[in-house]
Amino acid sequence: MTFTVLKSIKVLNPKTYFNDISDVVICNDKIFSICKDFKTEVSHQDGQINIYDCNGLTMSPGLIDMRVNIGKTENLTAIQKIAAENGITSMVILPNQTPKLNNPSIIDHIKRQSETPNLTKVNIYGAATKDDHGLEMSEIGLMSEMGAIGFTNGNKSIKNSLVMRRLMSYAAMINRPIIQHAEDEDLSGLNKASTTLINGEMNEGEISTRLGLIGIPSCAEVIIVERDIRLAKLTGASYHVAHISTRDSINVIREAKKIGLKVTCDTAPPYFALNETSLLSYNTAFKLSPPLRKEDDRLAVIEGIQDGTIDAIASDHRARSKDTKAQPFSAASVGASGIETLFLMTLELVHKKIIDLNKAISLLTINPANVLKMEKPSLEKDGLADFIIFDENCHDVINQNNLKTSPTPFDQRKIKGKILGTFINGQLAHINQMLKNRIIK
Amino acid sequence: MNELKKNKNKVFFSSPIKLSSNHLLAIEGMEKSEIQKLIERADYFANLDRHTNTKVLQGYVVLNVFFENSTRTRVSFELAARRLGAEVINISLINSSIKKGESLLDTASTLNAMRPDLLIVRHPHSGAPLLFADYLNCSIINAGDGRHEHPTQALLDALTIKRRVGYLEGLKISICGDIANSRVARSNIHLLTTMGAEVRCVAPSTLMPSNLENLGVKCFSNMKMGIKDADVVMLLRLQNERMTGTENPSEREYFKFFGLDEAKLALANPNAVIMHPGPMNRGVEIASALADDTNRSLIKTQVEMGVAVRMSIIEALNHTKNNMKKN
Numbered sequence: 001m002t003f004t005v006l007k008s009i010k011v012l013n014p015k016t017y018f019n020d021i022s023d024v025v026i027c028n029d030k031i032f033s034i035c036k037d038f039k040t041e042v043s044h045q046d047g048q049i050n051i052y053d054c055n056g057l058t059m060s061p062g063l064i065d066m067r068v069n070i071g072k073t074e075n076l077t078a079i080q081k082i083a084a085e086n087g088i089t090s091m092v093i094l095p096n097q098t099p100k101l102n103n104p105s106i107i108d109h110i111k112r113q114s115e116t117p118n119l120t121k122v123n124i125y126g127a128a129t130k131d132d133h134g135l136e137m138s139e140i141g142l143m144s145e146m147g148a149i150g151f152t153n154g155n156k157s158i159k160n161s162l163v164m165r166r167l168m169s170y171a172a173m174i175n176r177p178i179i180q181h182a183e184d185e186d187l188s189g190l191n192k193a194s195t196t197l198i199n200g201e202m203n204e205g206e207i208s209t210r211l212g213l214i215g216i217p218s219c220a221e222v223i224i225v226e227r228d229i230r231l232a233k234l235t236g237a238s239y240h241v242a243h244i245s246t247r248d249s250i251n252v253i254r255e256a257k258k259i260g261l262k263v264t265c266d267t268a269p270p271y272f273a274l275n276e277t278s279l280l281s282y283n284t285a286f287k288l289s290p291p292l293r294k295e296d297d298r299l300a301v302i303e304g305i306q307d308g309t310i311d312a313i314a315s316d317h318r319a320r321s322k323d324t325k326a327q328p329f330s331a332a333s334v335g336a337s338g339i340e341t342l343f344l345m346t347l348e349l350v351h352k353k354i355i356d357l358n359k360a361i362s363l364l365t366i367n368p369a370n371v372l373k374m375e376k377p378s379l380e381k382d383g384l385a386d387f388i389i390f391d392e393n394c395h396d397v398i399n400q401n402n403l404k405t406s407p408t409p410f411d412q413r414k415i416k417g418k419i420l421g422t423f424i425n426g427q428l429a430h431i432n433q434m435l436k437n438r439i440i441k
Numbered sequence: 442m443n444e445l446k447k448n449k450n451k452v453f454f455s456s457p458i459k460l461s462s463n464h465l466l467a468i469e470g471m472e473k474s475e476i477q478k479l480i481e482r483a484d485y486f487a488n489l490d491r492h493t494n495t496k497v498l499q500g501y502v503v504l505n506v507f508f509e510n511s512t513r514t515r516v517s518f519e520l521a522a523r524r525l526g527a528e529v530i531n532i533s534l535i536n537s538s539i540k541k542g543e544s545l546l547d548t549a550s551t552l553n554a555m556r557p558d559l560l561i562v563r564h565p566h567s568g569a570p571l572l573f574a575d576y577l578n579c580s581i582i583n584a585g586d587g588r589h590e591h592p593t594q595a596l597l598d599a600l601t602i603k604r605r606v607g608y609l610e611g612l613k614i615s616i617c618g619d620i621a622n623s624r625v626a627r628s629n630i631h632l633l634t635t636m637g638a639e640v641r642c643v644a645p646s647t648l649m650p651s652n653l654e655n656l657g658v659k660c661f662s663n664m665k666m667g668i669k670d671a672d673v674v675m676l677l678r679l680q681n682e683r684m685t686g687t688e689n690p691s692e693r694e695y696f697k698f699f700g701l702d703e704a705k706l707a708l709a710n711p712n713a714v715i716m717h718p719g720p721m722n723r724g725v726e727i728a729s730a731l732a733d734d735t736n737r738s739l740i741k742t743q744v745e746m747g748v749a750v751r752m753s754i755i756e757a758l759n760h761t762k763n764n765m766k767k768n
Contacts, residue, residue: 206652210469212567212588212627215651282568326546328566330587 001047003027004426005038007440009054009389013061014362015378024059026385029426034381051441054389057420060361061377062089062386065342066266066368067242067314069155069335070097073321076114076122079339082404083120084429087343087388087419088315091120092372095127096154102127104142111147118427121386123374125152125179128167134159137167144174149372150240152179155289155318157224159185164228168237177238177264177372182224182249183290188216201330203276203291211279213329216291222248229256232263240371241265243316245290247300254309264371265309268316268338269345270409272301278409284325284332285407288316302354305363312368315342319405337405341398343390345410347417350392357392385426389435394418457497457760458482458753464574464581465754467590468631476596476632479753483600487749496526498759502557505531507584508564513719513744514584514593518561521751527558545569546576553577559758562586567624580758585624594718595628597750599636601743602673605714610637613710615668616658617643617699618677618726621650621688625718626677630656643667645699647688664699671709675716676701676726692725702728706737714739 004026011022011034023038024031065088070076076093083091093110095101101110107124114122126148130136140151151171158164158180171178188200202208204215225241229252232239244250244265256263270288275295278286286292304310318335325332343364350360365377379387393416400411420435421428458478468476503522505515515531522529534548545564549572552560559580562570567587574581585591602609614633620626620642633640634657641659642649654660661667668674679695689695696702701715715731715738723729732738 204651206655209650209653210627210656212586212590212624214588217651282571323544326544326572328545328564328569328572328587330566330568331545 001027003032003047003049004423004428005049005051006054006059006389007038007051010058011379012058012358012361013379014358014366015061015376016380017358018379019358024379026423026426029385031379031381031383031385034379049441050439052435053438053440057389057391058357059379059387059389061365061379062388062422062424063087063343063364064089064368064374064377065091065315065317065339066312066372067268067316068093068339069316069318070094071319072098074319076110077116077119080114080116080119080122083339084118084422084424085419086340087390087422088120088339089386089388089422089424089429090123090374091339092123092125092149094154095125095152096156100127100131101125101148102130102138104139104146107143107146107148117425118429120424120429123147123149123372125150125154127151128153128158128178129163132156135163137163137170140167140170140176141174144176148176149374150177150179152242153181155181157181157183157185161227161231165231165235168231168235168239172235172237175238175373177240179240179242180224180228181243181289182221182228182241183216184220184223187220187223189214199330200291201287202279203293205276205294207276207279211282211329213279218246218293218297219248221246221290222252225249225252229253229261229263232256232261236262238262238264243268243271243290243314244304244310245271245293245301246297250300250304250309254304254307257309264311266312266314266368266371267301267305267310268314269341270316270336272298272305273345273348274298274409279329282329284327284329285336285409285411287329287332287334288336288409289334302349305349306355311363311371313342313346313363314368315339317405320407322406325407336407336409337403340403340405341408341410343419344396344398344415344417347392348415351416385423387423388419389421391418391420391434392416458757459764460757460761463758463762463765464570465592465758466570466574466581466583468592468595468628468635469590471631471635473635476599476635479596479750479757480600480603482757483596483746483750483753484604486752487600487604487746491524495524497756498522498525498527501525501527501559501759503527503529503559503561503755504552504555504557505529505561506534506552506563507532508534508562508569509585510535511563511584513747514563517744517747518582518584518751521748522559522755524748525752525756527755545572549573549577553579558762559755580762582754582758587624588622588627589624590628590631591624591718592628593747593751593754594625595632596754597743597747598629598675598716598718599632600746600750601716601739602714604746605739605742606672609633612638612672613641613670614638614673614675615641615643615671615709616675616677617664617667617701619648619679620644620653620677621648622680623677629675630658634658641667641671643699645689645695664705665708668705668709668713671713673714673716674701674706674709677718678720679722679725692722696725700724700726700728701731703731706731713737716740716743718743
């Protein structure tokens with residue numbers, strides 16, 4: 001048996017609001033003990049023992065990233081490894097990859113293929129409809145049996161109201177949430193079938209006018225959210241809006257929650273840390289979907305995080321090759337990397353005194369688990385040892401050259417915080433030099 | 442011309458201009474004094490009336506790189522560069538490398554490897570010349586990028602107005618038509634507001650970009666109100682190639698409400714002049730007779746001034762670069 005002892009670490013457990021300095025002992029894949037003063041001799045009889053001096057460090061449950069795009073050229077195992085290095089112990093991937101995750105056998109295949117003990121766990125959203133036209137329901141019951149934890153059309157909106165109604169109704173029956181990318185495709189110009197083809201490139205407003213780029217009005221989001229909320233009311237479904245970005249949508253969701261509908265939403269760091277003015281130099285790292293919005297929308301996202309309207313923060317990772325980004329803005333690909341900055345940017349909210357650390361960790365752990373009806377991550381005796389060790393106050397600068405995925409919209413941003421270690425199933429998935437230096441024995 | 446002879450400042454700018462940048466990418470952000478100097482220098486070239494015969498740019502290599510169709514702008518740049526003694530090579534990339542799948546930056550770096558002094562770029566995507574400027578080490582002139590800017594057009598329009606009216610400050614200038622899709626409109630708005638003119642924009646609400654008033658202009662969807670007392674009526678082409686089919690019910694409806702005809706022009710200042718960056722859609726944005734009215738229409742003068750303005754810019758970029766080398 002191998003024991004890992006973390007001496008005097010600040011244990012932060014959002015499930016029980018436990019927040020205290022303790023010694024934590026891990027044995028196999030479980031937390032063996034959380035106590036004030038662990039006597040190493042107790043368990044020393046047989047097997048190996050690793051002791052870390054964790055004075056000044058914090059541990060929390062491993063992060064759940066509820067929105068990760070695996071790009072065409074990306075390798076799932078590589079992304080799992082990078083995610084683990086950045087504190088993510090569980091991630092949910094979107095179905096719109098090649099091949100599309102729209103049938104039970106492929107869900108099963110990816111689940112099995114990705115199961116490696118010390119890599120980030122992979123959960124899957126099944127494709128809600130069989131193809132891109134969004135008109136035929138996929139076998140969501142069978143996919144659900146194979147482990148799909150929710151259904152979505154990824155980066156495309158589920159557009160047809162009747163299809164959405166039936167999807168919600170069916171998903172409610174099997175107790176799975178529907179995840180929506182809320183965007184009226186006709187307004188944003190993404191509906192390729194339409195004869196009125198425009199190609200929305202950024203948020204509509206003064207900046208789009210100055211840059212001569214085609215604007216997407218912010219109401220393109222709330223129009224879909226409002227419709228879907230009415231359908232959620234009709235069907236009793238669990239409905240989740242991904243990467244919410246506008247004040248209007250957040251207001252609508254706040255009201256829906258007040259009347260008790262099962263409506264939730266998440267946002268991503270770009271939407272609380274940046275606004276559309278970042279685009280003024282045509283920097284394609286900021287070409288995102290939904291687009292970066294006005295400052296007022298950014299403030300609304302922060303208010304939504306504070307008052308709980310926004311349930312979770314996801315990375316919305318959508319890495320793109322340098323080639324597809326080194327293009328004129330209109331021709332460049334949409335999306336930016338996120339798994340490497342999710343934790344750091346969420347921690348920035350704590351350092352800016354917008355939320356406290358417990359809340360920040362909740363947004364990245366227990367809250368997404370609640371939304372997706374997953375097992376609640378927790379740090380308690382005999383609980384699964386999926387956790388991270390981090391330094392809250394370590395100064396650093398995000399630098400694209402040091403990252404493994406690109407492009408980051410946060411290049412050269414000064415931040416505070418660092419992940420020092422990640423444990424998945426009790427196994428060390430990542431350890432950096434700072435933590436290695438703290439090994440006592 | 443008589444107006445011009447009165448202009449005492451002329452003499453000061455009969456020497457090349459030094460700019461604050463190696464490139465001319467946009468009017469937005471340019472200093473008033475810089476714009477003024479470029480116009481004065483262009484005025485000097487216009488007065489030379491083709492008799493430049495200068496060899497100041499001998500050995501200077503200009504690549505005219507056009508990713509979009511163009512006749513007048515390309516020829517105008519070519520004439521300007523040749524009159525200064527430069528060598529000009531025209532490259533039309535509408536079909537070639539893009540179709541072969543080459544990325545824009547690869548195309549750019551290929552051209553850069555031939556070590557030109559100046560690249561004149563027209564591209565259908567807003568911001569593309571900025572990308573060139575970031576990656577290449579020659580000077581770049583934006584000859585029109587998507588819906589963003591067309592800085593040389595705005596400068597030549599300003600020169601045209603200045604030579605006819607004598608000044609820009611305080612003039613009431615109405616820019617009418619497809620503002621949303623127009624790079625000419627954006628450059629003119631920035632230039633004319635910087636120079637102190639009162640700029641009004643007139644367009645059907647479907648072709649008016651959002652928050653345009655934040656650029657310091659007044660917006661009108663009623664053309665009669667928009668051109669009332671105007672000193673200059675600047676028309677824009679209805680950019681059918683950028684339209685999607687839902688901006689306008691029909692050309693005849695557009696002409697009824699937004700085409701310039703005698704009745705609407707009667708509301709403007711009696712001496713008002715008409716401008717159009719070309720090419721014109723007769724009977725759509727302008728009544729044919731008005732376009733040909735030599736007393737009021739400056740459309741041909743605009744084309745002529747184009748060469749002078751581009752000479753002043755090319756010369757200035759060369760001068761700026763030489764100065765930077767010295768330092």
